[in-house]
Amino acid sequence: MSHDPENTLVMETTKGKVVIKLRPDLAPNHVERLKLLAREGFYDGIVFHRVIDGFMAQVGCPHGTGTGGSKHPDLAQEFNAEPHVRGVCSMARSQNPNSANSQFFIVFEDARFLDKQYTAWGQVVEGMEIVDKIKRGEPVRDPDSIVSMKVLADVA
Numbered sequence: 001m002s003h004d005p006e007n008t009l010v011m012e013t014t015k016g017k018v019v020i021k022l023r024p025d026l027a028p029n030h031v032e033r034l035k036l037l038a039r040e041g042f043y044d045g046i047v048f049h050r051v052i053d054g055f056m057a058q059v060g061c062p063h064g065t066g067t068g069g070s071k072h073p074d075l076a077q078e079f080n081a082e083p084h085v086r087g088v089c090s091m092a093r094s095q096n097p098n099s100a101n102s103q104f105f106i107v108f109e110d111a112r113f114l115d116k117q118y119t120a121w122g123q124v125v126e127g128m129e130i131v132d133k134i135k136r137g138e139p140v141r142d143p144d145s146i147v148s149m150k151v152l153a154d155v156a
Helices: 028-040
Strands: 008-013 016-022 050-052 056-059 088-091 104-107 120-126 146-151
Touching: 008 028, 016 028, 028 120, 028 146
Parallel strands: none
Antiparallel strands: 008 016, 008 146, 016 120, 050 056, 056 104, 088 104, 088 120
């Protein structure tokens, strides 16, 4: 399966490699932010701080608590009709719809109640069985983490 190198993220986790196809057609600004943060090395070493069985794995807080974001400003929402089903990647946010910054989650099983309320921006295309192995918890004790996250174009 060939991937557009500029719109593919390669996420090495403590459990293995996950490949995410970015969807600039759904959320162009969020995709740009994720690529920027990956290129800055922002996600390297960040833990999966909130992992709920049958729901999702959340990552992207520099404090590992779900309270922080990057040095960049929050993003305006780009809600879309992409269904929140297994493997979909979407932005976490506070109650303010325009508060997404760096935290995102990967859906384990259908969570259609999130549709059009969170910005879906990608899909796991390889390694969903790796995502399934991420340690559960809220918060997670001794959590798994992203070892590195890169844009495929920068790796090839």
